[in-house]
Amino acid sequence: LSTASYLIGIDLGGTAIKAALFDRDLRSIDDVEAHTPAREGPDAVIGAMAGAVTSLLKAAKVSKDDVSGLGLGSPGPLDLDTGCTLDLPNFPGFANVPIRDRLAEAVGLPVVIENDANAAALGEFVCGSGEAVSMIVLLTLGTGVGSGIVQDGRVFHGAHGIAPELGHMIVAPEGAPCECGQRGCLEQYASATALVRHARRLIDREDPDSRLRRGLEERGELTAKSIGEAYRGGDPLAREAWDRLANYLAIGCTNIARICDPDLIVLGGGLAGAGDKLIDPVRERFFDIHWTLTDRKTDIVAATLGNRAGIIGAASLARERFL
Amino acid sequence: LSTASYLIGIDLGGTAIKAALFDRDLRSIDDVEAHTPAREGPDAVIGAMAGAVTSLLKAAKVSKDDVSGLGLGSPGPLDLDTGCTLDLPNFPGFANVPIRDRLAEAVGLPVVIENDANAAALGEFVCGSGEAVSMIVLLTLGTGVGSGIVQDGRVFHGAHGIAPELGHMIVAPEGAPCECGQRGCLEQYASATALVRHARRLIDREDPDSRLRRGLEERGELTAKSIGEAYRGGDPLAREAWDRLANYLAIGCTNIARICDPDLIVLGGGLAGAGDKLIDPVRERFFDIHWTLTDRKTDIVAATLGNRAGIIGAASLARERFL
Numbered sequence: 141l142s143t144a145s146y147l148i149g150i151d152l153g154g155t156a157i158k159a160a161l162f163d164r165d166l167r168s169i170d171d172v173e174a175h176t177p178a179r180e181g182p183d184a185v186i187g188a189m190a191g192a193v194t195s196l197l198k199a200a201k202v203s204k205d206d207v208s209g210l211g212l213g214s215p216g217p218l219d220l221d222t223g224c225t226l227d228l229p230n231f232p233g234f235a236n237v238p239i240r241d242r243l244a245e246a247v248g249l250p251v252v253i254e255n256d257a258n259a260a261a262l263g264e265f266v267c268g269s270g271e272a273v274s275m276i277v278l279l280t281l282g283t284g285v286g287s288g289i290v291q292d293g294r295v296f297h298g299a300h301g302i303a304p305e306l307g308h309m310i311v312a313p314e315g316a317p318c319e320c321g322q323r324g325c326l327e328q329y330a331s332a333t334a335l336v337r338h339a340r341r342l343i344d345r346e347d348p349d350s351r352l353r354r355g356l357e358e359r360g361e362l363t364a365k366s367i368g369e370a371y372r373g374g375d376p377l378a379r380e381a382w383d384r385l386a387n388y389l390a391i392g393c394t395n396i397a398r399i400c401d402p403d404l405i406v407l408g409g410g411l412a413g414a415g416d417k418l419i420d421p422v423r424e425r426f427f428d429i430h431w432t433l434t435d436r437k438t439d440i441v442a443a444t445l446g447n448r449a450g451i452i453g454a455a456s457l458a459r460e461r462f463l
Numbered sequence: 464l465s466t467a468s469y470l471i472g473i474d475l476g477g478t479a480i481k482a483a484l485f486d487r488d489l490r491s492i493d494d495v496e497a498h499t500p501a502r503e504g505p506d507a508v509i510g511a512m513a514g515a516v517t518s519l520l521k522a523a524k525v526s527k528d529d530v531s532g533l534g535l536g537s538p539g540p541l542d543l544d545t546g547c548t549l550d551l552p553n554f555p556g557f558a559n560v561p562i563r564d565r566l567a568e569a570v571g572l573p574v575v576i577e578n579d580a581n582a583a584a585l586g587e588f589v590c591g592s593g594e595a596v597s598m599i600v601l602l603t604l605g606t607g608v609g610s611g612i613v614q615d616g617r618v619f620h621g622a623h624g625i626a627p628e629l630g631h632m633i634v635a636p637e638g639a640p641c642e643c644g645q646r647g648c649l650e651q652y653a654s655a656t657a658l659v660r661h662a663r664r665l666i667d668r669e670d671p672d673s674r675l676r677r678g679l680e681e682r683g684e685l686t687a688k689s690i691g692e693a694y695r696g697g698d699p700l701a702r703e704a705w706d707r708l709a710n711y712l713a714i715g716c717t718n719i720a721r722i723c724d725p726d727l728i729v730l731g732g733g734l735a736g737a738g739d740k741l742i743d744p745v746r747e748r749f750f751d752i753h754w755t756l757t758d759r760k761t762d763i764v765a766a767t768l769g770n771r772a773g774i775i776g777a778a779s780l781a782r783e784r785f786l
Contacts, residue, residue: 217757296723298598300757306722310752321753388636394633394645395633395722399628399718401621401626402623431643431646434540434549434623438622
C-alpha cells in the first residue's frame with residue numbers, strides 16, 4: 141500500500157462514538173467505540189472523538205501519517221459549507237460549532253462532515269444494497285424516520301443543505317401532531333414510536349384475551365421490539381399494527397417514487413433490521429398501489445449494512461475528498 | 464454575431480406547435496405557430512415541426528447555417544438516452560418513435576429533446592422566476608398538474624428519466640381515484656379539473672340562491688376560468704372552492720419542501736396565471752403549516768414566463784448542448 145492510503149470514518153451518536161479504520165477499498169481494518177459525553181458540551185465531545193481516533197490507530201498499529209483523512213457522520217442540521225453544526229438536539233451547547241475544523245485540529249487530519257442519515261445512504265449506495273444501481277433513497281426506521289438520497293455517488297442536499305427530511309413528509313393530512321410542528325408526518329406513522337402507538341390503540345380496542353395484551357400485562361412493557369417478536373411469532377394483533385405502519389410507509393414510498401423515481405427505496409434502522417417478514421408487507425402495499433402511467437421501476441429492499449452504513453459512508457466521503 | 468449563434472426552441476403541444484428563434488442570450492427574435500396534426504401520426508407531426516422551422520427562418524431572414532441547434536419540449540414519457548417517445552397520450556402511433564433523430568433529419572439541425580414540463584422548469588430557472596436562485600420546483604396547474612425540478616441549471620430526471628411526477632404525489636390517502644390508477648393524487652385536488660369539482664360539490668350543497676349557482680345556470684357552464692373570475696369578483700363560494708384547492712396544494716408544496724428543499728416552488732399553468740390573488744391563499748396555507756426543525760427557506764411564487772417557459776427552456780437546452 142502507498143503512503144496515506146487509510147481512511148477513518150466516525151459515526152457520532154447521542155450515546156456512542158463509533159470510529160473505524162478502512163483501507164482504500166473501504167475494507168474495514170479495525171473499530172473502536174467510546175461513550176459520547178453529549179451533556180458535557182462541544183469540547184468534551186470533540187475530545188472524545190479525537191481520543192477514539194488515537195485508540196483506533198493504536199489498536200490497528202497504523203500511523204496517522206498513513207491516513208488520508210477522516211469522514212464524520214454527525215447528527216444535523218449542519219451547514220456543510222462552513223462545516224458548522226446549526227443546532228443539535230440532545231447536544232447542549234452545539235449551536236454554531238465549527239465541528240469540522242475543530243475535529244480536524246484536534247485529530248491532525250483533514251475532515252469532511254455529512255449529516256448522519258446522508259452518510260448512511262452513501263454507505264448503502266457505495267457498499268450495500270445500492271451497490272449495483274444509480275440511485276437510492278434510504279429511510280431509517282427507528283425512534284424517528286431518517287432519510288438520505290444518493291444519485292450517481294452524489295448525496296442530494298436540496299438548495300440549503302438540509303434536505304431530505306422524508307420523515308416529515310405529510311402522509312395523513314389532519315393526522316397526528318408531530319414534534320416538528322406539522323400534523324400527519326410519516327414519522328408519526330412509520331417509526332418504532334408509531335408502531336407502539338398503533339399496537340396500543342389496537343390493544344385498547346381488543347377483547348381482554350388478546351395475546352399481545354396478555355403479553356403486555358405479563359412483561360409490563362410494549363416496545364417495537366416486543367411487537368416485532370409477536371408479529372414474527374404469528375400474533376394477529378401485532379400483524380395488524382405492523383400492517384397499519386406498512387400502509388402509511390407504502391404511501392410515503394409511493395410519493396418518493398413519484399417525486400424522485402429512484403432505483404431502490406432502502407429500508408434500514410431498527411424496525412427494518414428484523415428482515416424480510418417486516419419488509420414484505422411494505423412491498424406488498426407499495427405494489428398494490430396502482431400506477432399505470434409508466435412501467436413502474438422503483439423497488440423496496442432492506443438495507444444490508446445495518447448500523448455500519450453511516451461509518452462506511454463517512455469513510456467513503458473521506459476517500460472521495462482526500463485520497 | 465459569430466456564425467451559428469442562433470437557437471431554435473419548439474414546444475410540441477396536443478393542438479399547437481410553437482417554434483421560436485433566439486439569439487445566444489436567449490432573446491426572442493421571432494415566433495411561429497402551427498397546427499399539430501396529432502391524429503395523423505408521427506410523419507405528419509414531425510413534418511409539421513420541420514415546416515414550422517422553415518417558416519420561422521424565412522420570417523426572420525436567418526439562414527439555417529446560422530443556427531447552432533434545436534431544442535424540443537415534447538409531451539412524455541420520453542427515453543432521453545435514445546431520444547425516443549415511449550408512448551404519448553393523445554398522439555396515436557407515437558409509441559417508440561425516435562422523435563429526436565427524425566426531427567434532426569427532417570430539419571437538418573442537431574436536436575436535443577426534453578419532457579415539456581422539465582423544459583418549462585428549465586426556462587423558468589434560466590430566464591424567469593428562478594433566475595436568481597439555485598433550485599426550483601415548477602408545478603403547472605392546468606387540466607392536470609405537470610412538474611419539473613432544476614438545480615444548478617441541471618434538470619432532475621430520477622433514475623429512469625421519468626421523474627418527477629409531482630401531480631401523482633398522494634395528498635389524500637383513500638381519496639379520489641386518478642386516471643393513473645392511484646387514489647388521492649395531487650392532480651385530483653389541485654388542477655383546473657379539480658377546481659371545477661370542488662366548486663360543483665359546494666354548489667350542490669349550497670342554497671339555490673348562491674351566486675355561483677345562479678351564474679352557472681345563466682351561463683350554462685362551470686369552468687376553472689369562470690370560477691377564477693367569480694373568486695376575483697369576491698364570490699364566497701368560489702373562494703371556498705379555491706381554498707380547498709389551496710389547502711391540498713399547500714400539503715403538496717410542504718412535501719416538496721421536505722423532500723427537495725428548493726429555494727422556490729414556482730406555480731405556473733392556466734390556474735396560476737391569473738396572478739397573486741390565486742397564489743396568495745396557497746402561500747398562506749403553506750406558511751400556516753408549522754415546521755420548526757430548521758428555519759424554513761422554501762417560498763412559493765408565480766411563474767413569470769407563462770406559456771413561453773417551455774420554448775425558452777428548450778432553446779436553453781440547445782444552447783447548452785450545441786453552442
